[in-house]
Amino acid sequence: MYKQHSYVCKKCERQGITSIKKAPVPKPLISNSLGSSSIVTETIIQKFQQKVPAYRQEKYWKSLGLDINRDNICNWQITSSKQVLQLIYDVLHEEIVKQDIIHADETSYQVIKSDKAKTYYWLFCSGKMEKRQVVLYHHAESRGHEVPLKFLDGFTGYLNCDGWGAYPLLPNVTLVACAAHIRRKFYEAIHSKKESSKSSPAYIGYSYWQKMFQLEKKWCDLAPEERLAHREKELKPVMDEFWEWLDNLDAMPKSKLGLAANYAAKQRSGIMEVLKDGRLEFSNNKAERMIKELVMGRKNWLFSTSLKGAHSNGVILSIMKTAELQGLDTRKYLNYLFTEIPNLAIVDHQTLMDCMSWSPTVQLNCK
Structure with missing residues (x-):
């Protein structure tokens, strides 16, 4: 919580001139809401690290004196994902398609407000030897080849994957079996x-x-x-x-x-x-370990109500797992992003690069 002081010049007032100055206040993550950077971060940590679904978090927050319900928690996560984390996700996406080696896997997921009985999360992560480690969870309503074809557009390296039939249909990619x-x-x-x-x-x-x-x-x-x-x-x-x-x-x-x-x-x-190529791994176990993070959460969350919610889950997990691979404290990093990005004067590629998990500033502040 911030207190904003207002200042007025009495001399100017006596002359009939109104002159009020207010001290600057940092922009909040979500306006007119209890969802501060730290609170939203904590709801994310509880859901994605501790696997506590939103409806089970209600009692915890009420015990702290905050009347927060599951709708608040879900809406905050969707909003913060859309307004802040998606910007970082897009830069990570640009980074991974430029790399030489990617691991891939996929798993099913249920979304209530979807026409499909099953939807899917696709997992793409950097090879072990890549300097910048990236993990991306991409939600889609299909398990067809058109999903990785679009997502990996521009990628021409090695793709380590299992025997699922979608992967051999990708052009300009060398498949590495598991x-x-x-x-x-x-x-x-x-x-x-x-x-x-x-x-x-x-x-x-x-x-x-x-x-x-x-x-x-x-x-x-x-x-x-x-x-x-x-x-x-x-x-x-x-x-x-x-x-x-x-x-x-x-x-x-x-x-x-x-x-x-x-x-x-x-x-x-x-x-x-x-x-x-000696950089290639003998198995696709790295991708399987990453997709298991989502599978364990799915056992507790069971489903997402909307496609927006499923998409935000993927974005949030991507930021968190990528940060972990860079040796960051995930809680500190999320809070850093939620505090810094809304207050950037200009949001462009350069300012976002300064917010990436491998940037020197982030490494200094979020370990």
Whole structure:
């Protein structure tokens, strides 16, 4: 809360001149509202970090003497997302499509006021070696290829993803398959048939990928050039041996082993890309960990009422997860944005760059 003092010149008044001066007051995040920067920040922290939905926050705020209901909380988050965080999100979007490596994943989500029974969140995040780490959650009503086609317009690098059919339809993008998905298919084939023998085909297929992951684990902290050299010397022979084994495998097409073999065969060219660039990850686990943040929240929130609410969820999570990867205190950073951006004299690309999570000023104030 700010107190604004007004000043008047008595001498001027005696001469019939009215001269009133008021001390400047910072612009609030949301005018004529209890939703100050700090309160809105706290509602966001509770929902997205602690996974407490808006209706369960009501009692907490009333215990502090603030008569805040779930509608207030939801509307504040949508408004602050639209007026402040969306500006940062758009700059992050520009940044990620200029990078060389992106990881992608997607998950379903329910929106009550949507014509679709299911909507989707698409997750796009920077590769491990990118200097500026970006995480973006994009809400869409479709899981079709037109969504990443539009969102990744201008991107021409490597896209690390699973076997979902939308990704191969993207032009000018080199797909990198996820070895964890291939390994998982063979692992599921073992347990579906209760095969524990190490001589079973499903276990043999699984053991090949397990060996490859053990090799990759040893090289995870190496420079890209060193990792690539090790891959060529040690990983490639194991891969070649697996593909030769797979070519000679006789499995029922509809069995879990057959499905695992078919999936691996389709992902062959994608997973072999790791032998061309040491910056590439052997799995898409980074994207899966990021999408799990949303999945855990979904278990508590259950759904969004409107498409605006679902969109704001994605924007807010994007800002928070990107800030975390830059080593920031998320609470401090959100409060910083909610305080600084409404009071910028000019909002342009340069002033917004000064508000990005990697800027020296933000790093100094929000650690």
